[in-house]
Amino acid sequence: MTAPLVLDIDGTLTRADGEPGIDPRVFEPLREWPEPVVIATGKAFPFPVALSQFVGLPERVIAENGGIVYAEGEASVVGDRAAAETAVASLRDRGYDLGWGQPDLVNRWRETEIAANLDVPEQPLREVAAEHGLEVVDTGYAYHIKDPEIAKGDGLDAVAELLGLDPSAFVAVGDSENDVSTFGVAGESYAVANADDAALAAADHVTEGVHAAGTLEVLDLLR
Known part of the structure; x- marks a missing residue:
């Protein structure tokens, strides 16, 4: 059926x-x-x-x-990506980027979250997300920094x-x-x-x- x-x-x-x-x-x-x-x-x-x-x-x-x-x-x-952008700024302060190169077509049209390449070290990514009340979801394609709600x-x-x-x-x-x-x-x-x-x-x-x-x-x- x-x-x-x-x-x-x-x-x-x-x-x-x-x-x-x-x-x-x-x-x-x-x-x-x-x-x-x-x-x-x-x-x-x-x-x-x-x-x-x-x-x-x-x-x-x-x-x-x-x-x-x-x-x-x-x-x-x-949702909106403002908190995720703040978290990404903290990530960059620690010497990391999102791992996509330029232009970043993965995030260019993204409105409510930000995605990082799976090559980005997971632990600092999760640390900065938690500091901003966000979560990181591993979809097998990318790490998504997003609102847990x-x-x-x-x-x-x-x-x-x-x-x-x-x-x-x-x-x-x-x-x-x-x-x-x-x-x-x-x-x-x-x-x-x-x-x-x-x-x-x-x-x-x-x-x-x-x-x-x-x-x-x-x-x-x-x-």
């Missing part, structure tokens, strides 16, 4: 063969899915919007780990309300600790086999396949 979906991007819709980018095998199944599909990601707002447009999905997105929600023509921004699960609550659906109607698929809150809100959750320990522990089910193959496995099961 099909159900509304809430899907992460990195590690969940991506290729598992070492090549960058979305696995093209997911395009047609998602475009033809008969229920709403929500893209929920730690990426900045333009990225899931563009993905939805190119796949041919209605633009229903949760971006920046819940900091920005957009669905049914309504957008809400529930904002999460993807809250974004799912907001999107479900806009769609007139119960959040428990959704099936969630993800791979990282930032998907744990989504798993807690959705009625059923799947961690793809490459997921981190937090996601594996929180999910109702774990797929046999990794990355997009795991997501396609879930779609087949729901059919």
Whole structure:
């Protein structure tokens, strides 16, 4: 039986063969899915919007780990990056940067948090975040310096309300600790086999396949 979906991007819709980018095998199944599909990601707002447009999905997105929600023509921004910018200034005072080089396209359009490259030492990053009342979330793609009160699960609550659906109607698929809150809100959750320990522990089910193959496995099961 099909159900509304809430899907992460990195590690969940991506290729598992070492090549960058979305696995093209997911395009047609998602475009033809008969229920709403929500893209929920730690990426900045333009990225899931563009993905939805190119796949041919209605633009229903949760971006920046819940900091920005957009669905049914309504957008809400529930955080700002001022505190994260202050934390990053402290990080630079200690001799570190965000590790992206210039131009920093990872953070250029980011509104509610700041992301650091996984090459940045984790301990000083967590120390400066804590000093400013923030948390660091490791998504497997980046370290996200963010408000601890904002999460993807809250974004799912907001999107479900806009769609007139119960959040428990959704099936969630993800791979990282930032998907744990989504798993807690959705009625059923799947961690793809490459997921981190937090996601594996929180999910109702774990797929046999990794990355997009795991997501396609879930779609087949729901059919």
